[in-house]
Amino acid sequence: MTLLYILAFVLLCIALNQLFKVFELSRDLRGEKLYKTTDSDNKFNGRAMFLFMLLFFGFFLWQIDAYWYRILPKSASEHGNKIDALMMANYWLVILVFFVVNGFLFFFAYKYHGKKDRKAEYILHNNKLEMLWTVVPAIALAFIIIFGLKYWNEIMKRDNDPNPIKIELYAKQFDWTARYPGKDNEFGIDDYMQIDGSNPVGLDTNDARCHDDILVKNEFHLPVGREVIFTFRSRDIIHSAFMPHFRAQMNCVPGQITTFRFKPIVTTAEMRKEKHVQRNLDEVNAIRIKRGDDPVEFDYLLLCNKICGASHYNMQMKIVVESEADYNKWLANQKPIKSAAKTTAQK
Amino acid sequence: MEHNAHAGVLHGHHAHDHDHAHDHHEHHETFVSKYVFSMDHKVISRQFLITAVIMAVVAMVMSIIFRLQLAWPGEKFAFIEAIMGRKWGKDGILDPNAYLALVTIHGTIMVFFVLTGGLSGTFSNLLIPLQIGARDMASGFLNMLSYWFFLASSTIMLSSLFIEDGAASAGWTIYPPLSALPEAIPGSKLGMTLWLVSMSLFIVSSLLGGLNYIITIINLRTKGMKMTRLPLTVWAFLITAILGVLSFPVLFSCALLLIFDRSMGTSFYLSDIYIGGKPMEQVGGSPILFEHLFWFLGHPEVYIVLLPALGITSEIIATNSRKPIFGYRAMIGSMLAIGFLSFIVWGHHMFMTGMNPFLGSVFVFTTLLIAIPSAVKAFNYITTLWKGNIQYTPAMLFSIGLVSSFVTGGVTGIILADSTLDITVHDTYFVVAHFHIVMGLSAIFGMFAGVYHWFPKMFLRMMNKKLGYLHFWVTFLGAYGVFFPMHFLGMSGVPRRYYTNSNFPLFDNLMDINQFVTMCAIFAAFGQVIFLINFFYSIFRGEKATQNPWNSNTLEWTTPMAHVHGNWPGALPEVHRWSYDYSKPGQPHDFVPQTVPLGPDEHDGGEH
Structure with missing residues (x-):
């Protein structure tokens, strides 16, 4: 059977070779310059350019229609609303430029397709035009820069709230640990040399401030309406704490402490009721049921967003935003490190 | 140009036609000196192109494999096992580490080997001498070395695909500590070493090429070829080469420090790391330093790719x-x-x-x-x-x-x-x-x-x-x-x-x-x-092909339809105008080659 395939392949090659030979012979005999573009080539490709433009713009609009509801739902954090507003303004501008410039390009490509009897115009330059398309983008960019930096400074400011909730997110291959400062509201200092099974995030056990710290895995909670200041550490390599629903992201760099702060304003329960969220969740659940999995509910997630190894794609943690009362109740149920260590020892 | 003169022409029968053009053509041409260790910029340009095409095919096949994984995760594709082997594509499902290796090498090959080496190497080599009216590059020998370093570097990069622990897989930006710690990912064992060796050779190739391009453009323009008469291609190649010469050495230092961290126990990029069940001794470095050094090349690199x-x-x-x-x-x-x-x-x-x-x-x-x-x-x-x-x-x-x-x-x-x-x-x-x-x-x-x-x-x-x-x-x-x-x-x-x-x-x-x-x-x-x-x-x-198939103005189309070493059989052409006199009123054709003298009342377009 294999032999037959090989034979068929060889015969096909010979046949193709003969075909090419005939083609080459007739080409050389006629002495035509096949590479020269003819009027019909120019007309065809000119029209194709125009058609492509329609298709391209249509494709864009179709994607807006088909995919727009799938983009991140409304921001769950206060500063995120500003980012979203600025993002929308930028989208409008960018989409306008996309349509206008591509439109001109493809329209000219169609309109000025070559004809035998046409001669191009000898136009060298035009200072007014050059000025126009230098100054107009410059003005538009000035606005983008001014608003961008205004928000950037607001978001990165460190002293919005005198009494923020403090949470440390600790990254390692391939999971997250959240640390709360406990009763004293102070994190102790860390020491990576002391990392071991009972001290997974490398705290300095001699620092008494660490003893009431609380470590949680799999999910962590945030109170709605309270400013949260996150600090980030990493045990091994660079990870990135990405909380897309809160429009928050910061790298976790070994040997450094990085920070980001935001105020969650939408609880998990409220977000689950969002139309946009529900529609996506229905789709997800339809897929899951078809696959034989159980349906799920929407949850905020903390994702790793810096390549960190084989299980990078699965390094995530659930975030629950709830009322401050519920949050306090949840926190009270978590064991501080010292007593957690004791219970382990007693076992 | 003495040392270049024996480097040869493409087809044997053309050699006879044009032997008279060179007085010193007596050396015996071997296949090796003509096609392999050639110092002719036209041959080197073709060597770059063919190598880049092969590299591009490899990188494209990689992208198809990981795209299949992304679209149909868990689906079994027999050909993935056939290509990736039983270790990386068991039962036709791509291994997660192999996925990262593919993404990494796809990026590396496309950015450096296809769009930097391939693009600049091919077209700077081909067009700079031809469009400025030079016999060859300023140094044919360095130019030849540039290609051979490129080939060595390509070979090492490809060879890293066949080693036991797999190729580098920390992303094409190879951020440490991931790329520095073999415990973090198997690709950071031998694969990363080969990546660094390959890229170091690539940088050598890029610098040899770049210096040559700059010197050639500045020094070897033919009579009348003012900077304002240069085709924009040559301007783009010049700026690209300057960017490369200024930024690639920084990538080299960046890679060198990583090599030290990986094999000599230094801590330029490492600090406070606990991995593989024990804390590391290295303290005081910063991975962010690596990012600064990397992107100091990395961003100009975008334009090194784009400008040509x-x-x-x-x-x-x-x-x-x-x-x-x-x-x-x-x-x-x-x-x-x-x-x-x-x-x-x-x-x-x-x-x-x-x-x-x-x-x-x-x-x-x-x-x-x-x-x-x-x-x-x-x-x-x-x-x-x-x-x-x-x-x-x-x-x-x-x-x-x-x-x-x-x-x-x-x-x-x-x-x-x-x-x-x-x-x-x-x-x-x-x-x-x-x-x-x-x-x-x-x-x-x-x-x-x-x-x-x-x-x-x-x-x-x-x-x-x-x-x-x-x-x-x-x-x-x-x-x-x-x-x-x-x-x-x-x-x-x-x-x-x-x-x-x-x-x-x-x-x-x-x-x-x-x-x-x-x-x-x-x-x-x-x-x-x-x-x-x-x-x-x-x-x-x-x-x-005919001599000037696109009715173009630039000098390369005035060379004969043969690969003459030295490009022009007789004297070098003299340039009288810029390269963009298309459809100029009062001219017989819709193009005016740069070698045509300006008429009595004619202005040079480049002067505006």
Whole structure:
């Protein structure tokens, strides 16, 4: 059977070779310059350019229609609303430029397709035009820069709230640990040399401030309406704490402490009721049921967003935003490190 | 030029025709000195091109494999096991480490080996001497070395695919500590060592080439070839080479320090790390230092990739619109501005590293400034088409494709350059969409355009026009189909470099977008098969080329239809005008070669 395939392949090659030979012979005999573009080539490709433009713009609009509801739902954090507003303004501008410039390009490509009897115009330059398309983008960019930096400074400011909730997110291959400062509201200092099974995030056990710290895995909670200041550490390599629903992201760099702060304003329960969220969740659940999995509910997630190894794609943690009362109740149920260590020892 | 004279010509029978042109042609030509260790820039350019084509095919096949994984995770593809072997593609399912290795090497090959080495190596080598009217590069020997370092580097990079622990897999940006710690990922064992060795050799190749290009352009222009008469291709190659010479050494130092950290126990990039069950001794380094050094090359690198493509298309768009390039001086000015600005924007890759927010603001400002010269270039291209008489050669189609992708991908850069907005889209598929369109597509379209346009100069034959059209339209449709929907994935918060997006429910319903993207990628890959057939067929059996097939003005088309060493058999041509006198009123043809003297009342276009 294999032999037959090989034979068929060889015969096909010979046949193709003969075909090419005939083609080459007739080409050389006629002495035509096949590479020269003819009027019909120019007309065809000119029209194709125009058609492509329609298709391209249509494709864009179709994607807006088909995919727009799938983009991140409304921001769950206060500063995120500003980012979203600025993002929308930028989208409008960018989409306008996309349509206008591509439109001109493809329209000219169609309109000025070559004809035998046409001669191009000898136009060298035009200072007014050059000025126009230098100054107009410059003005538009000035606005983008001014608003961008205004928000950037607001978001990165460190002293919005005198009494923020403090949470440390600790990254390692391939999971997250959240640390709360406990009763004293102070994190102790860390020491990576002391990392071991009972001290997974490398705290300095001699620092008494660490003893009431609380470590949680799999999910962590945030109170709605309270400013949260996150600090980030990493045990091994660079990870990135990405909380897309809160429009928050910061790298976790070994040997450094990085920070980001935001105020969650939408609880998990409220977000689950969002139309946009529900529609996506229905789709997800339809897929899951078809696959034989159980349906799920929407949850905020903390994702790793810096390549960190084989299980990078699965390094995530659930975030629950709830009322401050519920949050306090949840926190009270978590064991501080010292007593957690004791219970382990007693076992 | 004495030492170059024996380096030879392409076809034996041509050698006899032109022997009389050189007095010192008595040396015996062997196959090795003609084709292998050649010092002729035209042969070296073809060596670069063929090597880059092979590398590109490898990188493209890689992308198809990981795209299949992303679209149908867990699905069994027999051919994945056939290609990747039982270890990396067991039962036809891609291994997660192998996925990361593929992504890493795909990026490395495409950015460095195809679009830097391949693009600059091919076209700077071919066009600089031919378009400025020089016999060869300033140093043929260094030029030859440049190719051999490139080949050695390519070979080592490919060989790393066949080792036991797999190739480097820390992403093409190889951020330490991931790339420094073999315990963190198997790809950081021997694979990473080979990556670093390969890239070090690549940097040597790039510097040897770049220095040569700069010196050649500055010193070896023929009589009358003022800087303001240079074709924009040569300007682009010059600026590209300067960027490379200034930034590649920084990448070398960056790689060297990583080599020290990996094998000599230093801690330039390492601090406070606990891995493999024990704390490391190294303290005091900073991984962020690596990012600064890397992106100090990394951002100029974007323009090292892009500028040659822009130069090539400037030439092709003017020639095939039968019109002078609009705003010649503005084009040069904007390239210089882009080149300068590219050195002070690297921090925009690092907004989320915890870098001081004020420093971030500075980079926002400088980065957004780049949009201005870029916009000038785009508008100048479009105005060159305006009132032209467009000849749709395959090269022209790809050039127009470049302008479109440069604009479409460029505008999303405005969003990414804004640190505020970057918070949500940083490291998501939005970034993947952005740089693939603006850098990947634009540069590869420029490269295709260059291959179609200068194929007759390289191989003395023509590529098939109809297959070229088919190649373009399939590629253009497929490429936008691949990369456009990725914006929406990014806006949905999908991080890049995830082995699968269906391990937790959040992104499950985006799977149809991923499947659409993969199908477009396969469609576009078929387009490249058409190109490969056309390319290799035409090298041997394509239609015979004529001397000036596109009725172009530049000097390369005044050389005879043979590969003469020294390019022109007699005296070097003398230049009397700029290269863009297309459709000039009062001239017999719609093109006026640069060698034609100016008429009594004629002004040189470049003087404006």
